[in-house]
Amino acid sequence: MKIAIISVSDKGQKLAIDLKKRLELDSTIIKTDLYHKNVKNYFPILFHEYDAIVAIMASGILIRSIAPLIESKVTDPAVLNIDDNGNFVISTLSGHLGGANELTHKISKLIDATPVITTSTDVNKKLGIDIFARDLYLSIDNTKEILYFNKAILDGREISLTINPNCNFDYLHEYLNNNTLEINVSIYYSSKINTHEIHVCLDEHKIILKERKIVVGIGCKRNKECKFIYDALKKSLIELNISTERVNMLASAEIKKDEKGILELSDKLNVPVNFVEIDKLKLFSSNDVSKSEFVKSKFGIYGVCEPSALITAGFDSKLIYKKTSYNGVTIAIAVC
Structure with missing residues (x-):
């Protein structure tokens, strides 16, 4: 922010x-x-x-x-x-x-x-549909329907959530189980629903929530073990209240493409990793990205984790977690 x-x-x-x-x-x-x-x-x-x-x-x-x-x-x-x-x-x-x-x-x-x-939902200890979407980094296709659903939630009515059974929505169940705010929901499964979508329905009203892309950018010292990179990632996600299952991609610079710890982490999380070309990192410019003269002197680029995350997340992406160091590992997180 x-x-x-x-x-x-x-x-x-x-x-x-x-x-x-x-x-x-x-x-x-x-x-x-x-x-x-x-x-x-x-x-x-x-x-x-x-x-x-x-x-x-x-x-x-x-x-x-x-x-x-x-x-x-x-x-x-x-x-x-x-x-x-x-x-x-x-x-x-x-x-x-x-x-x-x-x-x-x-x-x-x-x-x-x-x-x-x-706000009514907050003072009444209810989980508004817009807070639900914000916390899980989901876009809302029809924001005009937010008021209808939040009023229904305030009235204690049951909201139905429909998801694709072939997509991993463990983070959704975890979020609902751990949330202290009240919401009455039933979860249904349908293969007709697009993956990475959640259909929210009540009466004739409907909202489609779509996963925004979350990318974790990683920088690390040479031969850093997977467990240390994983610990750094977990600490970062905890600060954002994001489940590891919600991460869509990992990213780093191409100079790290043979880094065993990052490759093992990709396998561990079952999440793809994108190694960004050095030329793209050199050309990338953003006022939100920190610059390291040390990294510049070694690799000819000002940083790894922040620009890698933003480039991989795509056009109009933004940082939600700035470069943070954890014992030889740097983590940044971008969303689009």
Whole structure:
């Protein structure tokens, strides 16, 4: 998640600086930028450039600033509101699909504030269909139906999920079994359903959820054993609450194509691995990718795990887990 923090007062600016330092320690936060004052000029830019905006200011200023920019719960960024004293963190916009509710809880813990969440499913301890999709990295084909299904869930009605029996959906069962929020579902199987799809039905209403591609980029020291690479991958996925069964591909640079540990991990997970050509890595450019002068001096490229993950995930992919080191192994995760 790329976050912009904007403040208007001196006290708010100090809080913003402190919050930025804390967020940058989180591998799921890809980038954090600070902005101060000039609210009228900044907001139209921030609204389209960042996944989330944290506004440290009075709620009136925030609401008047974003009102002309709001378009859809599908495309609007997450917007949070924090008072100058850091007493309250308020999820203001895009609580579910945009991730504002989740980020509100994260930031409130970091600054010891009270989180304020108002979405109906959350306050009633129900699992909304949009949260279900967000947590499992699934796209929603008909977002207009979200309201109908969430209302049904609030009313305790049973939702049916239909999946293809030939596809591994262990992560779905694991998620439903471990989730503490309430949802009444029945799971059915049909070979007519496309693989990697989940059909959600109630009455004449239907939503099709499709798996977004999750790619784990891997860099490692020469001859690193599989168990160490696997441990690093597991730790990364735990931070994102992603099951190993949900991973679609592994990726690394072609200089690692004979790396036994990575090849063994691919077999262990039954997930294909893509070794990206050096020329593609040299040409790849992104402001979200970190640069290592050490890697550049050895291989002529600035990095392995982040660009490999993004290139393999495909056009319009983004990092959801930045380069993180684990005892000679680096992991980055991209989604498309």
